[in-house]
Amino acid sequence: xxxxxxxPKRASKTTTxxxxxxxxxxxSKTTxxxxxxxxxxxxxKTTTxxxxxxxxxxxSKTTTxxxxxxxxxKTIRQLQHAREVLRRLHELYPEAECELxxxxxxxxxxxxxxxxxxxxxxVNRVVPALFARYPGPAELAAAEPAEVEPLxxxxxxxxxxxxxxxxxxxALVERFGGEVPSGREELESLxxxxxxxxxxxxxxxxxxxxxxxxxxxxRLSRLLGxxxxxxxxxxxxxxxxxxxxxxxxxxxxxxxxxxRRVCSARNPRCHECALGSICPSMRP
Ligand code: SF4
Numbered sequence: 001x002x003x004x005x006x007x008p009k010r011a012s013k014t015t016t017x018x019x020x021x022x023x024x025x026x027x028s029k030t031t032x033x034x035x036x037x038x039x040x041x042x043x044x045k046t047t048t049x050x051x052x053x054x055x056x057x058x059x060s061k062t063t064t065x066x067x068x069x070x071x072x073x074k075t076i077r078q079l080q081h082a083r084e085v086l087r088r089l090h091e092l093y094p095e096a097e098c099e100l101x102x103x104x105x106x107x108x109x110x111x112x113x114x115x116x117x118x119x120x121x122x123v124n125r126v127v128p129a130l131f132a133r134y135p136g137p138a139e140l141a142a143a144e145p146a147e148v149e150p151l152x153x154x155x156x157x158x159x160x161x162x163x164x165x166x167x168x169x170x171a172l173v174e175r176f177g178g179e180v181p182s183g184r185e186e187l188e189s190l191x192x193x194x195x196x197x198x199x200x201x202x203x204x205x206x207x208x209x210x211x212x213x214x215x216x217x218x219r220l221s222r223l224l225g226x227x228x229x230x231x232x233x234x235x236x237x238x239x240x241x242x243x244x245x246x247x248x249x250x251x252x253x254x255x256x257x258x259x260r261r262v263c264s265a266r267n268p269r270c271h272e273c274a275l276g277s278i279c280p281s282m283r284p
Pocket of ligand 1: 275280
């Protein structure tokens with residue numbers, strides 16, 4: 001007869017319970033440890049992130065400050081340079097002015113339209129006969145471009161220019177009571193009139209602040225370190241940002257004079273240039 005003892009079962013039950021408890025404890029310990037680890041990691045990550053952010057902010061602030069200081073210093077240098085260029089130009093060409101022959105705003109407008117891609121000298125040769133035949137907007141407005149062409153045929157693009165000056169004269173009669181307007185918008189609404197022509201008329205005929213940028217002004221501005229731009233509108237912006245409004249007209253005329261007399265595109269005479277000591281493009 002086999003006796004069945006119940007004790008081992010109990011023992012096994014107890015052992016299982018205790019094992020489960022231990023496992024639970026271990027699991028809970030492990031979970032707690034891992035949770036703590038994760039939290040630590042998260043905290044570390046957040047701290048690092050925030051520190052990095054703060055550092056970045058500080059660096060960017062410092063960089064901005066430094067950049068701001070640099071820009072300010074650069075701007076001051078540019079201002080001083082531009083003023084010195086202007087001072088020397090005043091000494092060299094105190095009488096600098098527009099070299100086109102014109103006795104009134106209408107004649108100046110016509111002469112300036114004719115001067116596109118042509119020298120002022122060439123324009124000055126043809127305008128006396130033109131103005132003798134068409135002294136004002138009314139007379140020119142009544143003409144046909146074909147009648148005007150022979151009078152200006154010695155200058156480049158004369159057919160297009162004949163159309164432009166007749167068209168402008170008609171617009172003056174029809175829209176502006178036969179008077180040349182002084183506003184940029186109105187001037188630029190006339191046929192053949194762009195920003196440069198409008199600036200010449202505004203500054204020369206009406207003494208308004210405007211700075212005309214032609215090829216000489218653009219070229220000399222780059223040579224003298226006043227601008228790096230090729231686009232005339234951007235050169236104009238660079239110059240007007242460092243010069244007083246009252247100097248805009250003079251600066252344009254004086255740079256043109258210097259370009260014609262000393263600093264020609266083909267043969268700049270650096271050795272006798274009064275701007276040589278401050279010109280970054282001076283050739284030995
Ligand atoms: S130094 Fe030479 S390049 Fe400079 S403005 Fe005078 S002529 Fe022109």
